[in-house]
Amino acid sequence: MAPIRPRLVLALAALMVGTLMAAPTRADAPPPADHAITVTPGRPGPAIAPTMYGVFFEDINNAADGGLYAELVQNRSFEFGPADNRTYTPLTAWQQTATGGATGTLQVVDDAERLNTRNRNHLRLALAGTGSGAARFGIVNSGYGAGMALREGARHDFSVWARTDAAAGTPLTVELRTADGTAVSAPLGITVRGDRWTKYTGTLTSRLTTTSGRLAVTAAGSGTLRLDMVSLFPRDTYKGRPNGLREDLAEKIAALKPGFLRFPGGCLVNTGSHQAYEAPNWERRRSYQWKDTIGPVEQRAVNANFWGYHQSYGLGYYEYFQFAEDIGAMPLPVVPALVTGCGENKVTDDPALLERHIQDTLDLIEFANGPVTSEWGRKRAAMGHPKPFGLTHLGVGNEENLPDAFFTRFTAFREAIAARYPDITVIGNSGPDDSGSVFDRAWQLSRQAGVAMVDEHYYNSPQWFLENNHRYDAYDRHGPKVFLGEYASRDNRFHNALSEAAFMTGLERNADVVRLASYAPLLADVDHTQWRPDMIWFDNHRSWGSTSYEVQKLFMNNTGDRVVPSRATTTPAVSGPITGAVGLSTWATSAAYDDVEVTAADGTALLKDDFSAGDTRWTRTAGRGDWAVRDGAFVQADTAAEDTLVTAGDTGWHDYDLRLKATKKSGREGFLIAFGVRDTGNHYWWNLGGWNNTRSAVEEAVDGGKETLTENGTTIETGRTYDIHVRVRGRQVTLYLDGREWGRFTDDKAAEPFRQVVTRDKGDLVVKVVNAQATPARTRIDLGTAKVAPTARLTTLTGAPDAVNTADDQPVRPRASTLRGVAKEFTYTFPAHSVTFMRIRAG
Structure with missing residues (x-):
């Protein structure tokens, strides 16, 4: 694509009114490009749903275990194995430890003494009873990444399921350590009694701050000790919930003020076998099935993650619903349709299995919305939430590349849900791309069947996002609505965020068609990443928003309730041949x-x-x-x-x-x-x-x-x-x-770097302008109304196009200022490489 050349027109300096808080221009910078924005407030634009922008959570990039799920112990139930990752063993993240001359052996076993049929492995310690009076033999867990992040004075909740054949019981010592073995907490003493599984709990308080902490569990005496579900949670989870979420990550998500939470995927939803986790099928590569993920955590099935690691399901459907409620978001679960996607592209032809998954989906709606007198509403209440969660939308399938096979099964789900729960909006999808034969066929089938909403996914270059601002202008206003469930520009530089911002102005302008939209993926562990770009990055003790996070937050916190019609001048692109x-x-x-x-x-x-x-x-x-x-x-x-x-x-x-x-x-x-x-x-x-x-x-x-x-x-x-x-x-x-x-x-689409949209937020006009070019945009703004406040609140994101937010440096952050001299008509110069939100009180 040829480079973009700014449009040259006569200067508009004579139209400037008042004192403007524009960023100064360097003497050697290029002259501003001239633009105009005309607002027509008297003509109604589309209403914007309060759920317009949301977040999509998938367990990719260690987003759940080791990420949002606050559990600090990795492989707590000794279920890791080659099915998850070829480098894994049942003792991944564990090491043997001994003091005072103690000896013994460790073995992970799956036998008749297991905790339960869905949590099959456990650790058997044969204690030799050797050594001095202070002798201890046991295990140390290294947590995720570099270790466990411990903060001086912070309390941690420990628990373990254990049993022993020692008649007098087996004394356990539990403590926090550094990587070199130094104890950093007072020891917690627990005596395991009896040869029946029992849960033991206690509290540990760290004496120092470290990012390489360890958890040690050691035993004295002799005999056979069995351990399972060794757990350590920070007391300070999000909203203090047990089995809860990592506070800083949850708070960053909550700060977006999302209108919905889509979960649990993604490719997790519809890849792998669709069989249940039950004898004799102990399959470890199953599609994500919600019933595996509720109830007591020690009774939840585990699964291999499509992205190459392990899912404990400690973060399950109940926790997703609870989190959505905590952040004021509409829950939007997605269930498998028995057609795999994400490169697998297989169809399951098993009517009985299809019927079982349809019934599971009906049960899911009852779990979310049913009264406590219903079977699944009672299970929800038993987990601590008698009040229904208020589910209104549900997706069936994800990125299927076989549209006809998918739609046959989607129709069976849709009809069954409509017959029992007619108020639930059932969402289909259009495959993994923004266009093409799969996309066209999926949309054709959805239109013909009168599907309420279609989930589109695409990850493209910044150029594509700059070229496709008008994508939804031509969509049928009376056809299925669009749920843009996954989109992002392929990198995490500010140039990518600017292109996404430019595209988002088109989403808002078409809010009558695009009813829901979520950037993806949401979270990424900086040391274990399967996909880039991502919105929020983290390590074991820090988290930070990417440049795209800052753009998403700006739009999500200033959406408004109605589009105000407006138009702007454009920047024509240079036309030239394809070269190379x-x-x-x-x-x-x-x-x-x-x-x-x-x-x-x-x-x-x-x-x-x-x-x-x-x-x-x-x-x-x-x-x-x-x-x-x-x-x-x-x-x-x-x-x-x-x-x-x-x-x-x-x-x-x-x-x-x-x-x-x-x-x-x-x-x-x-x-x-x-x-x-x-x-x-x-x-x-x-x-x-x-x-x-x-x-x-x-x-x-x-x-x-x-x-x-x-x-x-x-x-x-x-x-x-x-x-x-x-x-x-x-x-x-x-x-x-x-x-x-x-x-x-x-290939002749113009990559327009200057985009805008105007929305009304109660009594304010919010003028949202993206200037993705290297030239400041001197802009004449006509608000179309005589009654405006003389000042406006500005929020601006600026930075070098290659700028990247990191743990140690976030160069792209919002800057608040006040703009004076606002009138019905005025001029403002938008900085090069910037997103600016101008909030004006208007009568």
Whole structure:
């Protein structure tokens, strides 16, 4: 995409009124670009639902265990194993410890003496009774990450389930330690008595502050001691709730003032087996099923996490509902539809299993809303919440790539829910992308069936968000409403946040169509991250908001209740041809390329390579793939390597034809044919046989973030040679496969850096302006009303486009100020790279 050039118009300095609190401009800075905003307050705009913006929680990036869930002990019930992560064992995070010459053995067992059938493993200690009077043998837990974060004077609630065959009982000593073994709390003494499982509790107070704390549990004497559910919680959980949430993370979420809380996923919802956790099926890769996650924590099933670690389910459906209530958010759970997504793409054809999941969903609604006299309402009351949670919305399915199979099952859920709970809004979805064949078919089925709301998901480049502000302008005002359940620009720099802010002005302008929206993912452990970008980052003792968090908070705290119609001048983009070199790549696939030719539009040869002279004309990216000339072709042989791009040619090339032959040798996918390559993060590529060889598409990469421009369901056969032709003319591209036109597109959308929306919040007009360009935006503002207060409250986010908020430095933070000289018409200069909210009292 060509760079953006500011529009040049006559200066509007003569229209300036009063003293404006604009940021000063450096003498060597470029002159301001001139804009105008015209507000029409007398014409009603769409109402904005109080639930417009919310948060989406998924247990990704250690967001639950080791994150929002305040439990400090990792692997508290000794259930970790290779099913969760190939590096895990039942003693992950545990170490043996001994003092005073004590000896013994440790063994994690699953036998008839287990705590219960859903918590199968426990730790058996064979105590030898050796050593001095102070001899102790036992275990130490290292917590998550660097250790347990302990604060001087802070109290911690300890609990353990234990039993012993020692007739006189087994004395336990529990204490907090540093990493080197130094005790940092007074010892807690507990005597385990009897060979029946019993819960023991106590309190530990740290004597110092450390981020590498440990929990030690040691025993004296001899005999067999069994331990399970070894737990340590800070007393200061969010709102003081037992089995509660980490206070600083919960407070940052609450500070957003979210209108809804979507949970528990995400890919967690619909991946893995849909079978129940019951004998003889002790499956550890099941879809997320809500009944596994309620009741006493020691009786909850565990599960392997889709994102490569373990789920204890200590943070379960009851805790999600409770948290939503605590922060004033509408609960919005999502249940599996028996069609897997997120790359699995499998359909479960089992009518009895489908019926069981539908009944589970009906039971979920009863759990949330039923009276205490109902079966599941009684279970909710037994957990401590007699009052119903007030569930009104429920999602079925998540990012299914098989729209027809999904919709058949979705319809069965929807009809059953409507028959029993007609007031519940049942939400469908449109797959994992913003466009394409899956998206179109899913929306077609939803429109035809009169579905109330469709959940859209997309993660794209900043360029895409700047280009697509008007995405929802053309949506059917009488069709299904949109729940934008997951979206983000692919990075965490301020430039990404600015592009998201620009896009959000379009969401608000279309509040009659886009009824719910949530950035995703919400949380990320800085040391254990499966996905980026993320909104809130944390380690074991600190948390901080990304630049996108600051944007989301600004919009969510100043939404308003109605859109006020307004319009603004635009900045036209420079139009020019697609330029760049060519490239070859693979993704988890071995492929051979040959007879590569690039010719200019006039027939001039730019590149011709049959690899008979080697591969010297191609530039590799270090560490990506195993490229070599083999049997007269250029071959990438590593089937595990991803994004193996090699390039040739000139970045100034334009209006050319790229032809080549490609053969898949082995692996999961097909070919990646690149053109318009400016560097490894900025290019187009034709992804043939992508997404585990389920479909094909052209993607544009801008600074590493990708968006889909056109696609279809083409798959690639192993061993077959394909003739590939890419024709680039101006900004139009036509693609041919084996001599037939495969598809075409024109990449000519303007990336508008100046966006605005105006809303009414009770008696205030809130003028929200995003200036994502490097030039200040001198703007004439016409409020369209004679009665306005002479001052306005400003909240501004500014920063360098590459700025990133970190634990030690948050350069992008809101700045409050007062703007004087406000009138019906006035001029204000919005800083370069800024988001500004101007709150004006208007009559």
